[in-house]
Amino acid sequence: MHTLSAIEIRDRFLRGEVSAVAIVRHFLDRIEKYDEEVGAFLSVYADSSLQHAAQLDAKRKAGMPLGKLAGIPIALKDNIHLKGQISTCGSKFLTNYVAPFNSTVTDLILKEDGIIIGKTNMDEFAMGSSTENSALKKTCNPWNLKCSPGGSSGGSASAVAARMVPLALGSDTGGSIRQPASFCGITGFKPTYGRVSRYGLVAFGSSLDQIGPFAANVSDAALLMEVIGNHCDKDSTSLNMPAEDYLKGFDGSIKGMKIGVPWQFLEELEAEQRTLFETALGHFKELGAEIVSVDLSILKSSIAVYYILATAEASTNLARFDGVRYGVRSAKAQTLNEVYDMSREDGFGKEVKRRILLGTFVLSSGYQDAYYRKAQKVRSLIIQRYKEVFSQCDLIVMPVTPTAAFERGAIKDPVQMYFADIYTIGVNLAGLPAVSIPSGLTGDGKPFGLQIIGGQKSDVAVLHAANAFEKITQYHLAMPDLIQ
Amino acid sequence: MARIDRDVVKKLTQLSRIECNEKERDELQVDLKNILVLFEELQQVDTEGVAPCNTVLEEISNVMREDAVGETLTREEFLVNCPSIGGMVRVPTILPSGSV
Numbered sequence: 178m179h180t181l182s183a184i185e186i187r188d189r190f191l192r193g194e195v196s197a198v199a200i201v202r203h204f205l206d207r208i209e210k211y212d213e214e215v216g217a218f219l220s221v222y223a224d225s226s227l228q229h230a231a232q233l234d235a236k237r238k239a240g241m242p243l244g245k246l247a248g249i250p251i252a253l254k255d256n257i258h259l260k261g262q263i264s265t266c267g268s269k270f271l272t273n274y275v276a277p278f279n280s281t282v283t284d285l286i287l288k289e290d291g292i293i294i295g296k297t298n299m300d301e302f303a304m305g306s307s308t309e310n311s312a313l314k315k316t317c318n319p320w321n322l323k324c325s326p327g328g329s330s331g332g333s334a335s336a337v338a339a340r341m342v343p344l345a346l347g348s349d350t351g352g353s354i355r356q357p358a359s360f361c362g363i364t365g366f367k368p369t370y371g372r373v374s375r376y377g378l379v380a381f382g383s384s385l386d387q388i389g390p391f392a393a394n395v396s397d398a399a400l401l402m403e404v405i406g407n408h409c410d411k412d413s414t415s416l417n418m419p420a421e422d423y424l425k426g427f428d429g430s431i432k433g434m435k436i437g438v439p440w441q442f443l444e445e446l447e448a449e450q451r452t453l454f455e456t457a458l459g460h461f462k463e464l465g466a467e468i469v470s471v472d473l474s475i476l477k478s479s480i481a482v483y484y485i486l487a488t489a490e491a492s493t494n495l496a497r498f499d500g501v502r503y504g505v506r507s508a509k510a511q512t513l514n515e516v517y518d519m520s521r522e523d524g525f526g527k528e529v530k531r532r533i534l535l536g537t538f539v540l541s542s543g544y545q546d547a548y549y550r551k552a553q554k555v556r557s558l559i560i561q562r563y564k565e566v567f568s569q570c571d572l573i574v575m576p577v578t579p580t581a582a583f584e585r586g587a588i589k590d591p592v593q594m595y596f597a598d599i600y601t602i603g604v605n606l607a608g609l610p611a612v613s614i615p616s617g618l619t620g621d622g623k624p625f626g627l628q629i630i631g632g633q634k635s636d637v638a639v640l641h642a643a644n645a646f647e648k649i650t651q652y653h654l655a656m657p658d659l660i661q
Numbered sequence: 662m663a664r665i666d667r668d669v670v671k672k673l674t675q676l677s678r679i680e681c682n683e684k685e686r687d688e689l690q691v692d693l694k695n696i697l698v699l700f701e702e703l704q705q706v707d708t709e710g711v712a713p714c715n716t717v718l719e720e721i722s723n724v725m726r727e728d729a730v731g732e733t734l735t736r737e738e739f740l741v742n743c744p745s746i747g748g749m750v751r752v753p754t755i756l757p758s759g760s761v
Contacts, residue, residue, distance in 0.1 A: 277738050371718050384716065413724040414716070481703045484696065492677065499678070501752060503742035513755050514678075522680035530681070531692055534673045538693065539700075541676065544663055548700055553713030555706050560714060592695050608717030633717070 178203045179340035179660075183249045183397040186343060190248035193237065197230035197248040201292060204250045207341045208295070211660065216316040217326075217336035219255050219265060221295040226250065229292050236290075244289030245404055251286055252345040254333050255296040256303055257388065258377040259283050266379050267299040267311040267329075270504045270524030280377020281412070282346060282388055282405045289404045294342055297332025301526045302495065303353055303381045305329050306597040309585060310528045317585070318360060319657040320623055324582040327357030330391070334361040337391045339660050344401050345391040350382045351483050352577070352601025354389045355613035359577035359626025362615045362655060364398045364643070365391050369634050370608030371416040373402075374409030380494040382487035383414075385605040394653050395614060395644040399423035402636070416634070423640050431645045432465030437570030439473035446579060449619055454576050457616040457627045460650050461574065466642075471566045471573065476603045478555050480595055483602040485539050485552035492536025498524065531591065556606050563607045567632040572642055574629050575600055577613045581623035600628065610636040612643045615652040624655070665693045 178186065178200065189195045205223050212218050233248055253259060256266045258276035260283075265271045279287070286293065300310035308316045308331030316331045318324040319339040326335040330347030334357030337345050347354040349367035358365025366389045373388045380386060390401035400423075407420040438458065446454065458468055500506040500520025507519035525533070539548035566573065577600060588594045604611040609630055616627035627646070631639040647653050663669075670690045674681045681689065716722075736748055744751040 273742070275741050277734050277741065371721070410726065414718060414721060416718070417721070475706075478703055478706055481700050485700055485703075496678075501743065502739075502750060506744065510753065512753050515680075516753060517678040518680035521678055525679065530677075530679055530685075531689060531696075533677045533679065534670070534689060535693060535696060537673050537677045538663075538665075538669075541673075547663070547704075550713055551703050551706075551708060552700075553715070554708035554711040555703055556714040557711050558706070558708065560717065590695075591692055592699055595696075595699070606717075 179207060182394055183343035183392060184400055187247050187249050191237070191243060197233040197292070198227060200248050201226050201230040201250055201294065204294060204342055211339045211341055214317065214322060214659070215319055215335050215339050215341070216314050217297050217332045217339070217341060218252070218295045219298050219313060219332065220263065222262070222293065226292050226294045233290055233292070245400065246286060246289040246291030249291050249344055250294040250342050251291045252294055252333055252336050252342045253283065253296050254299050254330050254345070254347045256299060256348060256379040257282060257346055259293055259296070262296065264379065265313060266303070267301040267313055268524060268526070268529070269312040270498055270520070272313070273505055274503050278377065281374035281409045283377065285404050285407065291404070297336055297345060299332055300329035301529050302379070302491070303329040303348055303350055304491070304528050304532055306352070306356060306594055307585065307588070308332065310526055312526050315585070318582050319659050320362060321582065322659070323584050324623070325360065325585045327360035327582065329353040331357045333391050334358055334363060334365065337361070337363050337393060338657060340393070340656070343393065344397060346388055347391055348378055348386055348388050349605065350385045350487060351605050352598040354391065355577050355601050355611060355626070355628060356597065358391060358613040359624065360582040362624030362657070363391055363393055364395050364612065364614050364653065365389065366398045366402065366612045366640065367604060367610065368402065368406060368636050369416070369610045371414050372406045372610070372636060374412040374415050376409055376411040382490040383494060384490060385487060395612070395640060395647050396424060396427065398612070399427070399640050402640070406636070421637055423637055427641060427644050429641060430465065431642050434466045434572065434642065435570040436461055436466045436468050437471035437566055437573045438468060439471050439476070439573065439575060441472060441474045442476050443575060446576065450576060450580065450625060453617050453619070453625050454627070458574070460646055463649060464645050469570050471569055473562060473566060473603070475559055475562050479559060479602045479606060480599060482552045482555045482559065482606060483598070484535070484595055485548050486556065488532045488536035489540050489549050490536070492533045492540065495529070495533055500524070528591065559603060560607045563609065563632070572629055572631050572638065574627060577601060577626035577628045581619045581625050604630055608633055610639045612639050614643050614647060615655065616650070617652055618655065663697060665690055665697060
């Protein structure tokens with residue numbers, strides 16, 4: 178069953194060929210079988226997901242209408258709230274935090290009869306590119322257990338890659354959906370900023386964060402987008418436009434479409450990765466698209482802009498974790514100030530502390546103009562450049578990352594780790610939609626992803642192009658040896 | 662370029678309300694210095710006359726809602742996540758006894 182798409186699983190359930198209970202049992206068994214090695218899940222809701230499945234079976238038998246996600250098990254990254262369950266965000270600080278409400282995306286999934294089967298590991302507060310910053314668990318890449326699954330949504334990506342769940346949600350602040358999708362050989366989509374509600378997503382960089390789907394193919398990711406991509410009045414940055422029909426016209430042609438490649442920005446791409454990328458471009462030509470060269474060399478500044486703005490926003494967002502109203506309060510604290518200082522000392526990991534301090538620094542008096550304000554101005558230039566580029570082409574394609582998955586523990590220098598996001602960050606700075614899809618394997622058998630980027634609100638066009646590419650390449654059908 | 666010395670790091674840990682021992686502060690000092698070198702590259706970008714970006718969504722500003730009471734957490738739901746006493750959040754004594 179796990180080799181079927183989420184859409185096929187749902188359709189079989191709707192036709193009465195398989196019960197929702199059997200579907201959930203199947204995936205719970207797979208979690209049982211593979212997750213000890215992979216380490217994708219922080220919690221698995223065996224009882225509640227089976228109960229939910231039984232309710233759906235009863236609903237189907239009674240002939241009641243069922244939703245778009247009927248019977249499909251779905252995992253949530255552990256920074257997305259499910260009422261009554263713990264949301265740890267991969268942090269020691271929140272190991273006891275019970276979400277008092279559902280996130281909007283959770284409500285939307287449940288409304289469409291999706292089954293929440295568990296919550297997945299992540300870099301602490303989504304800060305990282307390898308999931309190694311999780312304070313709670315080690316997550317491995319199903320393609321090579323020595324390797325990182327990428328991050329920060331490494332748990333969701335590896336869960337889908339090992340087919341322990343057909344669909345999962347992640348969040349993407351600087352590449353945290355697309356990079357792990359690339360490392361794990363699956364589809365990961367970061368929607369236009371504002372397309373998916375952030376209500377109930379624990380905030381990291383509020384002007385950059387966006388929730389999006391992971392799936393084993395583009396159609397399944399599109400299906401989940403149809404459910405979660407809607408206006409929400411609890412998020413003041415939610416786009417005021419109705420949900421879109423991504424799957425309609427999915428088999429349309431991309432003939433004549435202009436695809437931009439920012440060659441100057443890709444100068445440092447190594448030979449093997451360059452060859453994989455050029456092969457991918459060849460497939461777009463086969464599909465009748467025209468490849469044009471575009472200039473995005475300004476993105477060389479994007480790492481600096483991002484780490485100034487994201488840390489500034491994080492330093493304010495994470496001020497709420499003071500140990501008073503929620504989170505683990507330090508047992509040593511005797512005074513109120515000690516509650517703050519010691520709870521934060523005990524609860525936060527090194528990367529989180531580093532980023533809070535950096536953010537505090539770039540916002541502090543005397544430095545705000547030189548760093549924060551300067552970065553906001555360069556962000557304006559980056560947005561402007563993308564607009565100019567999208568007047569010359571319909572979509573941009575480039576690799577998701579400079580390399581395939583690296584080994585866990587291989588990157589110790591934080592600055593070097595920040596460069597893992599060099600190709601993904603620009604998209605967040607400009608609020609664009611972008612998808613990561615498999616584009617073949619490297620010589621040592623690791624997946625390498627292709628990124629397709631569109632202008633704001635062109636989510637449909639991005640997914641259509643990804644689907645056209647997937648249809649003729651079939652790279653998405655490759656599965657890790659672990660689960661063969 | 663800004664100097665990241667021990668005093669700056671100490672000040673930052675105080676502003677961020679994160680207690681740190683000296684060893685941690687020394688490590689953070691090295692990391693912050695290295696990261697600032699990266700940030701410094703931005704000074705070469707010409708931003709003369711460029712407005713700072715505050716949002717990527719140009720069409721959305723000042724979203725208002727009706728001033729009506731909506732759904733909210735009950736006291737019991739709220740207190741699930743913190744130490745409480747008599748239906749209130751419990752915190753250590755703020756004022757020494759006899760000071761009021």
